[in-house]
Amino acid sequence: MTAQPINPPIMRRTPHDPSDYQLDSVDRRLINRLQTGFPICDEPYAAVASELDISEADLLKRLRHLLQTGYLTRFGPFYHAERLGGGLTLAAMQVAPEHVERVSTTINRHPEVAHNYERDHALNLWFVVATEKPEDVEAVLAAIALESGYPVHNLPKQREFYVGLHFQA
Amino acid sequence: MLAFTSKPDPGQTEALDALAPLDRQLILLTQDGLPLVPRPFDALAQTLGVSADEVKARFERMLANGCIRRIGAAPNHYRLGYRANAMTVWDVDDACVMELGERIGALPYVSHCYLRPRIPPQWPYNLFAMIHGKTRADLDGYLQAMAAILSDACHASDQLLSTRILKKTGMRFRGGQ
Numbered sequence: 305m306t307a308q309p310i311n312p313p314i315m316r317r318t319p320h321d322p323s324d325y326q327l328d329s330v331d332r333r334l335i336n337r338l339q340t341g342f343p344i345c346d347e348p349y350a351a352v353a354s355e356l357d358i359s360e361a362d363l364l365k366r367l368r369h370l371l372q373t374g375y376l377t378r379f380g381p382f383y384h385a386e387r388l389g390g391g392l393t394l395a396a397m398q399v400a401p402e403h404v405e406r407v408s409t410t411i412n413r414h415p416e417v418a419h420n421y422e423r424d425h426a427l428n429l430w431f432v433v434a435t436e437k438p439e440d441v442e443a444v445l446a447a448i449a450l451e452s453g454y455p456v457h458n459l460p461k462q463r464e465f466y467v468g469l470h471f472q473a
Numbered sequence: 474m475l476a477f478t479s480k481p482d483p484g485q486t487e488a489l490d491a492l493a494p495l496d497r498q499l500i501l502l503t504q505d506g507l508p509l510v511p512r513p514f515d516a517l518a519q520t521l522g523v524s525a526d527e528v529k530a531r532f533e534r535m536l537a538n539g540c541i542r543r544i545g546a547a548p549n550h551y552r553l554g555y556r557a558n559a560m561t562v563w564d565v566d567d568a569c570v571m572e573l574g575e576r577i578g579a580l581p582y583v584s585h586c587y588l589r590p591r592i593p594p595q596w597p598y599n600l601f602a603m604i605h606g607k608t609r610a611d612l613d614g615y616l617q618a619m620a621a622i623l624s625d626a627c628h629a630s631d632q633l634l635s636t637r638i639l640k641k642t643g644m645r646f647r648g649g650q
Contacts (some may be wrong), residue, residue: 333554337481338546344529344536347511364509370546371506377545377641380507381532383500387540394589396596420640423560423633427596430560430633431640457596463571463588466578469549469605471555472530 307405325373327473330358334366335375335473354464374471391438393460395430395450407452417443427457495523496531496540504645507544549637550605557606561619562598564591564629570600575600576622582615 327335333356343351353363370376376473385392399407411420411431420431433444441458449456492500498521508516513534518525532548535541565573568590578586578599586588602619606612617634623630 311648313593335546335548339548340543340545342544344506344514344544346514346525348513349509350510360511364511367546368509374549376546377554378506379509379545380503380505381500381535381544382542382547383504383535384542388500395609396617417640418642420562421635421637422639424635424636425631425633427633428602428624429639437479441637457587461587461589461591461593463574465574465588467542467584467585469582469584471550471553471605473548473553 309366320349325369325375327375330362331366331370332354332473334358334363335370336470338367338376338379341469353455373464385434388436389438391433391441391447392437392443393433393458395431395433395448396457396459397454398427399452399454401428403452403454407454410451411448414444416440416450480636493519493531495521495527496535497588498530499528517556533601554607555605557609558610558635559612560633560635561602561604561616562596562631562633563600563619563623563627565600565623566626566628567599569626573626575621577619580604580615580619582606598631 329386330442337352342348347352347360349363349367352458353360356363358366367379368374371379380413397407408422408429410419411429414433415434416435418432418434420429421429422428433441435441435444441460444455445458488542499517501516502520507513508525510516512525514528518528519527532541532544536544563577573587574586577583580602582604583602584605585601586625588599589601591597591599600623604612604619608647612632620627620630
């Protein structure tokens with residue numbers, strides 16, 4: 305596979321860059337509009353720009369800026385791991401406070417880990433694993449348990465009631 | 474063991490046939506994001522050596538069959554002022570968790586709602602719902618409303634506030650075969 309991401313510099317920016325940039329009203333309309341229903345056509349940015357009464361160049365500039373300043377973490381297709389034939393699960397660990405940094409580094413090193421949150425509970429590390437092949441989920445969890453020295457609890461979903469939320473900017 | 478665990482909802486978890494190589498290449502090219510250029514589908518087509526119509530048709534199909542949930546922006550909700558976010562977990566009677574899960578999932582402040590296995594005795598909870606508010610007071614109101622819906626069917630609950638985002642990149646396929 306030789307395909308490379310086309311716009312890595314923007315997407316590799318951390319969403320936590322310190323920035324005191326404040327959204328203006330156009331940014332807010334753009335964030336609200338872009339959360340769903342991006343058109344699939346030759347010039348989709350121009351189509352959305354025209355809805356918002358701004359120029360395509362202004363939209364692209366604002367979109368890059370919102371990604372760079374961390375208001376948006378990502379712009380693009382959201383793939384559904386299981387529909388693509390892959391595996392997906394939520395895992396939880398109970399890790400001593402003094403080991404949280406070390407263990408979270410171990411967890412995050414795995415590219416299959418999509419999100420990892422520290423939470424205020426005895427089970428204090430919660431992360432999502434998405435793999436291209438369903439059987440790889442167990443392998444990733446086993447590797448994390450081995451590397452960290454802590455047990456990993458696997459909490460695969462048995463039923464999805466709802467996914468999605470529009471955050472009003 | 475719950476009766477329905479052996480029969481997952483076909484519309485939600487059933488995988489499609491093996492991924493076509495071109496679809497896989499498109500996923501690898503766009504899992505970090507769509508190109509921020511005026512003609513993004515042309516740019517992808519050029520990289521892959523196919524027509525833009527082919528690329529657009531494949532995106533349309535992946536949207537239609539659910540391989541793509543949506544195309545759009547993921548806001549960092551913290552930066553938009555949603556600072557009170559919690560994973561709420563509930564121990565709900567197996568007999569009515571399917572119906573109650575649907576009702577909890579339909580609440581406007583719930584972003585994800587799932588049935589998951591318990592880990593007895595440490596973790597008695599089977600219903601998970603992520604909720605998002607701007608203030609702690611918002612959150613408390615949401616929790617009360619959820620508890621009222623679940624009522625006697627719920628035997629225990631907890632709320633896990635996130636104290637730190639340690640990683641948030643979204644799904645990634647490894648490159649290579």
